[in-house]
Amino acid sequence: MAFARSDDFKSPDCRLSFANGLFKARAGSTEPGAKLKFGSTLIFPKSAMTAKTISYRGALVSLQDIVAAVIVEQWGDKGLEKAKAGLIKSPFLPGDGKEARNKKTGDLHGGMGPEVFFIRTQANADRPPVVSASHTAVIPATEKEVYSGCYGFGAINFFAWNHPQNGDGISCGIQSFYKKADGESLGGSGGDPEKWLETVEDTGAAPAATQGGAGASGLFG
Template sequence: MAAKFARTEDFKTPPCIVSFAQDLFKPRQQKGGKIKYGCTLIFKNKDRPALEKKVGALIVEQWGEKGLERAKKGLIKSPFLAGDGKEARNKETGELHPGMGEGVFFIRVSANEDRPPVVRYLDPNIPATPEEVYSGCEGFAVINGFCWNNVENGDGVSFGIQYFQKTGEGERLGGSGSIDPEKWYEKIEDTGEAPEETQGGEGAGGLFG
């Protein structure tokens, strides 16, 4: 019989900025093989105590008062990640990802493939679109915390997401829509059919040979 792990009730987050918003609409394969929905939620540091209180109570429920000491020593994997820390940086360049920096922290939230999060904007009954809910927009989420244990990482706490609602616009954090097409658009003249040698899709075949 699988072990039962503690879980919080669903609760509303403080205001946040959403990143990797595309994963709210289309699930992707995670490390380990599971396919999940999800996103990253970026908060101001002043909002961290409210979320830490939820996680602290959860840790006590799962591991008792000694769990808090274990968490402070880094023996329980934290769901809170510093906005200027290692996880906030590009692994290859070391540069901070868009939206990250001092004064903020972030959490990663997920939902199983068979339980996609509800995403809304202007109407509670009409699903929001990826064009409306983009990385960089403002909003809040309804999430829950849950405890876990696995052989590779030991004990930890993570967050699931049930709902995200956009509440305002924001600066787009990279990806499609981050560039102004009117600035770069060039009118293309129709010169007729493509040369015969390129019609089979092999015109650039020598570039990567």
Template sequence: MTTTNKDTKVVTGEIRLSYAHIFAPYAHEAGQDEKYSTAILIPKSDKTTLKKIKAAVEAAKEAGKAKFGGKIPANLKTPLRDGDEERPDQEEYAGHYFLNASSKTKPGVVDKQLNPIMDSEELYSGCYARVSINFYAFNTAGNKGIACGLNNVQKLRDGDYLGGRSRAEDDFDALDDDGEDDDFLG
């Protein structure tokens, strides 16, 4: 059976972005290739998206058999991880599965009406979106597994910033300009 991109591609339901590097590529460590990337937080209640991801990972395993010497290794690394188990110290991961998606090419980014989003401030760690991702096999330096490629992002709604950042509009009250020069030193 031939595996196609259709078999390994998933468009998620509503997810939350974390560690979002969507508008500029980023390398986690010096010397690594810079990539566009994000962690994708998938609610454990979203059975439809999880089922699609599991099917796409299985299709990627089948498509990658040649990279694995003709058979799927028993200890193959897979991208979907449990936030409750692996990130118990990060409350935004509670009740979620997560995976990391990346790409060397910039993903397309649109809003709910499919208008392109050009302002990098509009898409951030903490906002809610849908993503188009694809799964593929890798065999690099003895590491074998299934990776997740980032295709496109559709922002659905705002959410609290992750990592402690806040909006200026939320930090300050508007002040009246009374026209006086408050020179308290003079």
């Protein structure tokens, strides 16, 4: 079964967490034979979810618009109602929710809080290029230069999935990450690196066409 996938696009500016996952692949789950995956966490201000600042297919759209398009492509217009009812797992995770906390202590991970949301990203195959972006050059970056707490943007996509135990959902693939500015380090490698991994598969290229973002407002409540 083919699953809907958006085109790749430039994300809004964000803060990077779990940066080590861009350099070292880890098992995507605790299941035997789980694939190794690269990935990271991108932290955004809450306004970035609905702000129409992304250039996508000749129009300015929001992150929520693109997710809505993937949902409609995969599950039809009724998919939007399923998403609002919580029956399709959202890629947008609250910065003060359970996923933003240390499992053992309950404390928020660095960079998290009620004023932000975050997206877990993954790359199933090759390591995503990680670069330092400037106006004059794009230079491959080292793990020391690109760390949890720095700022930049990702080349990302959203894709639909279904899992026998976890149901339906939308997740985020990452093609590359571009550092734009330094920031206060979030400490260590960003916490438990397996926190951002999910048992899902990116099923390939986007369909030739997807629906527009109509009805995206309040998509995930």
